[in-house]
Amino acid sequence: MTNHNWQFQTEQSLVEKHGLKLDEFEKIVEGLGREPNLTELGIFSAMWNEHCSYKSSKFWLKKLPTSGKRVVQGPGENAGVIDIDDGDVAVFKMESHNHPSFLEPYQGAATGVGGILRDVFTMGARPVANLNALRFGEPNHPKTKHLLSGVVSGIGGYGNCIGVPTVGGEVNFHPSYNGNILVNAMTVGIAKKDKIFYSAAAGIGNPVVYVGSKTGRDGIHGATMASAEFDEDSEDKKPTVQVGDPFTEKLLLEACLELMKEEAIISIQDMGAAGLTSSSIEMASKGDVGLEIDLSKVPMRAKNMSAYELMLSESQERMLMVLDPSKEEMARDIFKKWDLEFEVIGKVTDTKRLILMKNSKEEASIPINILVEDAPEYQRDYIVQEPSPIKEYKPEDFDQNNLLNDLNTMIMHPDLSSRKWIWEQYDHMVMADTVVRPGSDAAVVRVHGTNKGLAMSTDCSPVYCKHNPYEGGKHAVVETWRNIIASGALPIAITDCMNFGNPEKPEIMGQFVECIRGMGDACSKLNYPVVSGNVSLYNETNGEGIYPTPAIGGVGLIQDLSNVKTLSLKEDGNFLCVVGKTANHLGISKYISIIQSKEEGGTPEINLDTELRNGNFVMDAINQKLIASAHDVGEGGILVAISEMCMSGNLGITIEIETNFPHGYFFAEDQSRYLLEVSPNNYDACQKLANNNNVHFEKIGIVGGDKISIKNIGDQHISALKRSFETGIKQISQL
Amino acid sequence: MKSHVIVFPGSNCDRDVAVAIKNISGHQPQMVWHKETSIDQSDLIVVPGGFSYGDYLRCGAMASTSPIMHDVVKKAKEGVPVLGICNGFQILIESGLLDGALMRNSSLSFICRDILIKPKNQSSVFTKNAQVAKMPIAHNEGNFFVTSQQLKKIQDNDQIAFQYCDENGNVNEHTNPNGSLENIAGILNEKKNVLGMMPHPERAAELAHGCEDGKNIFESILN
């Protein structure tokens, strides 16, 4: 930053408290031709912060592949839209609510869910599924129990009440999140392709309508407190934590969907972060028009709210719409029926400015383009660090007599144990279309009234990303791809939530750049574009960044629900086969971290050609009805994956494969692998299909009994394994 | 065959139960908004699950004061079969059609999973063909409570419809998901034409749900 001789009336400290750099302030003055007043400063601060402007990330996000045959709407709207045939589309997005959830886990997580639901139903879709991606600190960190139970009950509290099933997610524990947990929420909705709603305002003179809850002093930018204007009775004016009201959201959802059946809405935008500010500016900017808003018309919950507060309040469960004036009364009746606020607060103008009035006084007048197009954009310096070196492990370093004990210890660990304690607190069946419940690879939700379904999964391995951001970025994408394939679906597109530390540090920016590059390569190769996403930077405590965490949410389509696969073993006598080669890559594996308490050895690499071949083979084999059950091999390696199949199906297995490096074979985290249960009748056909496609396919055992028996090593009862599996996460809640 | 499903603000299993009834009986039930004051002639009134009024204050309390509930109570007293599921059960209790109270689960957390129930009463229109059945529960307040005198009364009068059990029909504390007195999962009124139950039969009503045990209850009323 240049060294200024501060020549402005506005206090320098006030500008800083609004998170604006001094040269950014200069840019504002230049654009306006004068200094901004406090309300305007607040508006710029909100629009130009990282969250709204993507100023550090935009340049790199543009590199992601975002188009494809099925993409109806890529990034840039409230949510992405993909074509799922027959005139139907799936609408989805993932979003972070990290900081609020750390401050108040229940409300933070709940309002996170509420926010992402609105993003999806704003587009005209009925939400049909919620997922989440959660990261907490170490299991025994003093805060973890409180945060875990608060976040889980907050997610459930909101989703259960509004009646959208929470069907999946992921959760990890790692010390890098001790002071900065991650709560990423994803919603998937379904709409008709010809009934999608967008945010661009249009029609000069058309009414701008506010609907939903009243506005209070919820979550107003911390800067309010600091600004001189609020010195007297400042106690009263303290910004407050947002509290979620899922009941009102349910009413808002039904009212909006009811109104959307009529030809009344010209544009619609939910009020999310930076509330009325970002929603009104977004509408105006997309539509290339101006808006004039009378703030005294905004329904208020608290007394004496200033223009500044009204514009920056983050009260939940609110929407802004531009209506066809001839439908205004009809719309009002619908909202009245649902007991919701409905207020015309302004109109569309041709000034291309945002003009705010309050009690006939002009409170702000800003050209829209300087807020949006002229927003700062940075190409921050970055350093790409050398990935951690790959370590070769040798059989001599391991005692094969401990192998089954090690397995037991691993599946008891909160990172690998059953997540049942979590998903049993979520209503994962409301709407009665959940075909595959949590606990398998991807969840499957039927498209209501049809025989097709959507498969969905969220994934990321931050440890992989930390030690090799490029491979880690690839991995996060590919892991959802595999999960979706293993459930019997065709993967179609992803959403992402990029959680990183401070981008002003070159090493962190380097992680971001490399993760994006990895994601982009995987998406391009797999024809699996990014249609929406969210960036959360500055996740740091005491100067320490979190591990790079590009959480990915993938969605796939199953044309015929009879092809759905789960990971439960189905039948005695079937063969268990592995797809993909195992090369004893133990680096950064769960084995090394849980059993040896080390984090070393290098991230496994993914060959995207092999990945594509193996995935296509599994899809073909499922579509040809050759497969009884399927599971991808993920963290923990083959033996953990086999255990999951056994425990879920309550069936044992005899593993016949012989290896001179059992720990390597059974716990390695080599990529691009799946386990398939195949009946003896279909085995030859599978083998042939694999050969024709140059895919490594190998029988490793026979299903049956109530134990996992490994030749030359020993036995483990499934019921004992299950007891260990179910303690992991539950234990934290009992700490 | 005419059936009605009451819709309150915050109901969220109204569509699910309507779909189940349509699939099983072939007839589309009529949805009745809570602000209406009367229901046409009906062979079955369903008070569905969900979070009427957000479950704020007490589950079912505010819905039980809705305008439509006068007529539901009246029809119930005239003998029309009334089925309350989950939040519907809570509403029927709050409206005085059924005895007892539904308190917070003893685990203090929401529980969504499959459970097994077995019929205790086997003579009502709802339970006459019932057997041990698997279906999901999904609730925060399903912990059934009555005073000891009331318990004796509902026992003597054969009003206990379902109890939580295991595969073999054993009823004990290990098969009790929420702390309910006597493992009670559902109860009937004195005349046995009103049933309230916490489990969701409409979520176990077709192959895609992975289990069809819930159909039995609808079939025995509808066919």
Next chain:
Amino acid sequence: MLAKIYITLKKDVLDPQGSVIANSLRSLGFNNIEDVRQGKFIEVKLNTENKMTANKQLNEMCEKLLANLVIEDYKVEID
């Protein structure tokens, strides 16, 4: 006029929430806890000056909606 309403579980009704709170408090080191019961505290702002009618109204609100008399008792206080 501001009224305060206290809703408590009847004596012989089990209070699962209260017992969990009691246990949590004990495990935090508060060993002298004998019992905890959790109830509701509702503040109602009424537009009236007449205490008598207000009192009558508030009792009616409790009977009709705020309390479940099967399991709960209530008490009304007017400032």
Next chain:
Amino acid sequence: MLAKIYITLKKDVLDPQGSVIANSLRSLGFNNIEDVRQGKFIEVKLNTENKMTANKQLNEMCEKLLANLVIEDYKVEID
């Protein structure tokens, strides 16, 4: 010793329950309701006779467990 603890939402924090209860009461005909706020009322039985220490303990309980200070205020009363 019996102590009473009142936990209420901070003044400007949204109380979704309170507003729905208020609407519900209005639709039952109580038209003069201005506002309703719902809080918690916790009764704690402590095995001690010393009011001073009890008071200190109870405040600690509120800070550590009973109240969520991010959104709630609390008040302790000893009989």
